[in-house]
Amino acid sequence: MAEKTLKKVDIIFAEYLVSPYKILEETIKRPKNEIIQEILDSGLRGRGGAGFPTGLKWKFGASAKAEPKYIVCNADEGEPGTFKDREILTKVPRKVFLGMGICAFVTGATKGILYLRAEYNYLIPSLNNELQIFHEKAKLLGLDFNITIFSGSGAYVCGEETALIESMEGKRGEPRNKPPFPVQSGYLGKPTIVNNVETFVSASMVCRIGAVEYKKLGTEDQSGSKLFSISGDTHKAGVYELELGMKVSEFVEEFGDGDTKAVQIGGVAGVCVPRKNFEATIIGQGSSSGGSTMVFNSTRSMYNVLHNYLEFFQEESCGQCTPCRVGCQQLLKGIEAIKAGTKPAEYLNQLMKLTETMKLTAKCGLGQSVGNSFNSIVTNFREEMIY
């Protein structure tokens, strides 16, 4: 793999001379297959965290038979350390609707829903204004596609696409069994394409600049650029668009405070990279691609960090499946017991085995990924867990 150095990019927030509506107009003149192929060729993967190839999802959506079809924009941005979708929806909402519009065009969907987390309710008035304009333009272009906003009510797990759909259907946000996948049977049992906010923007930008140009950014298996939400012990906290494929060491050099001890990549569902691995770790590779990066310096207790994560998980698990519901509680109680000396240090091994069971058996990505941060912190900062 070609080594990349950290490079700031300006695509997502860039102001183009051509308006998003012009891009929509140009794009929907093209054959649908060609657009899907463009997205496939770009190598674009979902920017919400799971990283499913976007072009493939759209292709499945296009070939699904039932009607109506739904396009859902997942703006239930709840991953700790992530705030880039809010930034997009604040600054360039048009590009989000542009992406949704293109997706509607290629898949034949007529209904769009923006699932906005409750914590971002203050964005609703401005988004509604933008939507009004979008609907007028779409009508002029002959695109039969209407987007509404669905406001969430405070549940991290609803970021999981089937939980999000359950929630839109007025139910508890408990993830479904898969298959069937939403593209086959989603909202109200109809084909539903769920993509993250940034994914829609990136897809629209692929249509704007072309797959070839887009692919020049990033690496072989991580193409393009992506937004990173940077927070923690850094002087440059905020949202940055960076080319994919950078090393943690490069990242730390740019964003660290000179005393960086560890970087949490991909939110609490991602991994914690300790200093000794900065050089060898490529951001986004083999881990969650949500773009959350939290920086910890040497003053931080990694026990406290992990404790905070686990409190988060035990509360935000939907609670339906055993490994996640009870597993999260066990991990929290377990590290507390070790710290308090009521369980021996070796108990950490038992807990790490438990995360393996959770990864193998939990119903959705939430429970499956708890072990990422747990194992990386416990392995690399074992002494901090015990003493």
Added chain:
Amino acid sequence: MENLINLTIDGIDVQVERGKSILEAAKIANVRIPTLCHHDDLCVAGNCRVCVVEVIGRPRLEASCAVPAEDGMKVLTSTPKVRTARKDIVSLLVAEHNTQCTTCYRSTNCELQSLSAEYNIDNDDYISVLKPQKPIDKSSWSVEKDDSKCVRCQRCVRTCAELQHVNALTASGKGNHMKISTFLELPMNDVVCTNCGQCITHCPTGALTERRYYSDIWEAIGDPTKHVIINTAPSVRVGLGEMLGFPIGTRVTGKMVTALKKMGFDSVLDTDFTADLTIIEEGSEFLQRLEDALVHKKQVALPMLTSCSPGWVKFIEHMYPNHLDHLSTCKSPQQMFGALAKTYYAEKMGIKPENIVSVAGMPCAAKKFEANRPEMKSSGYQDVDCGLTTRELGHMIKQSGLDFTNLQESHFDSLMGESTGAAVIFGATGGVMEAALRTVYELITGRPVPFENLNIVPVRGLEGIKEASVKLENCLPKYSFLEGVEARFAVAHGLKNARIIMDQIAKGESPYHFIEVMACPGGCIGGGGQPIPTNNAIRRKRIEAIYAEDEGLAKRKSHDNEELKKLYQDFLKEPLGHKSHKLLHTKYRKRNRY
């Protein structure tokens, strides 16, 4: 065949229909995969994760109940990875559980306990995360809810929703606070619960159980001043054996009677006696309604609905309070029995009614509630002192130390011990209707009901709603107003199906004259007080036993019951007469829908 797919499970080739789950395929291959949240009656939840298996080529384990079998799939159900994961999951459930198994009512009949034993769970593997519990909810006469025993499989929630359309139970909260609760966590007695007890028979553990009263009965039996009588419902005799080592569907009528006598009941009687009585009263009421409608042109509520199932009665009181006039005013056989026990029986036997303790052995949880309805005191005393489930009776028999298997058979005592086959079939869905038709048709025409060997097959079986009709021709002069009428009947079981029937009635679109409704799927043989587990295969076997009992009896029509004739002669005088109205009929009340 396009619709068939081939896969291997633990190396065994198996062919299944497309769309079947791995678990279903494994059953065909005779491979046992442990489950917990799965129940044959209910939709797939896939939330306990006990049934995970390895599928070659997939990174994670798959919940076999929820994942469809695919062509060419290679499934392994017992690899080290699978066993470790399963053991971990069961350990986690145990860590969340009140593990005082020795004092649990469901001990030895608990799915978690079995799994824990199977996987040899070590209590020290994980830290207990059992929540500090509220006291056990004993507010209801019928259902006890102990959250400390809950494994959150949501079988009860699905039962209450899918089978019964009641939705009194829900999952609430999330994460570590997720639990099973009622609306606002109100006591069970204060919500729309019908007391049907289906949640109990679908609960894998001791989280939901019936309120138990059998200690009171032991006490009464031990009290020389008390005359303790018991009557047992037809479904008890085909279910009880399951508690006592007999194969499913074994009739243990005679042994049961012997056991109860040996246990010290002063008289062991048959609820079937008052089931026959119900047919006479209810049949007469039905004919009265038809006459009122057709001859006297009165506004009467038709179709008439049966009222023997107390879960169903409470359901309609909650859900369709404006249609209570459709319910037959007849009490259930249990309550008729109770009312007569402390009047007719007391009189004939020369025993003071206040010294009689009247016990009903029932396949039912709702009967406990019914016995305690304030209107059920027409004898001047509480008509039925206590309703026991089949399960409680099973426990009592075990406690008595009797060698049940080798007991001699004996007959019910008399007075109020005689019955006919028509009463026996009350236990199966469709049975009340069939029994009613055997009598009503004969009353109207003077001829036996025109079905071969009296078997009214269209109303039998497990289909949710069944229909039958009979053309009434050559009626006796008294019933000439029915000449030529095509009488239409329906049978519904499971409150889900009752709702369909009631929605028709509410819309004024019901095509029937008379409808039997039972709260529990399969009727009383699948009642909330029956042995656990219950599923359709088990229901079928119990139903077969019921019809076999009917076929084996000489008398199969309620109006042929000799003791019953004597009851009318000596005491009641006539159906729907003054005494009947006082003792055998009742009123209903509107209850809150929410």
Added chain:
Amino acid sequence: MADIQVLVKELVNKYGTKREALIPILQGVVASERYLSSEAMIEIAKELDISAAEVYGTATFYSFLETVPRGKYVIRICRTIVCEMNGKKDVLKILEEILKIKVGETTMDKKFSLLETNCIGWCHQGPAMLINDEVYSQLTSDKVREIIQDYIRNK
């Protein structure tokens, strides 16, 4: 008709009676009544023809659908890692001091409720909090005092 019936009726007219209308209706009631009372949930259940338990079960899944009475202003302070690292505890202490209540409680005058919440997406400017739908970030003791004083005086 009681006020709550009128409100639910209005929301039903707006969102419909299908199950997918449930959450918007619940949100509408919370926005207006500050929480979901027993009467409100029963009214919604009636309108949507579902059981009250289903309404309750759904509502309790979501942290913004309150089923206990809350104050006019619900303060939700973020307790997730970065806000925690950046001094959330001090901010919370100040809030408890000013409002004279603990987390989970509501002031006597029913004006404020103080709650903790999980990540609200302002990690780069933590500690952060929401007061109803408004965000306040980069909180310091002084800033929190000012904000709350402003609410006490002007709202």
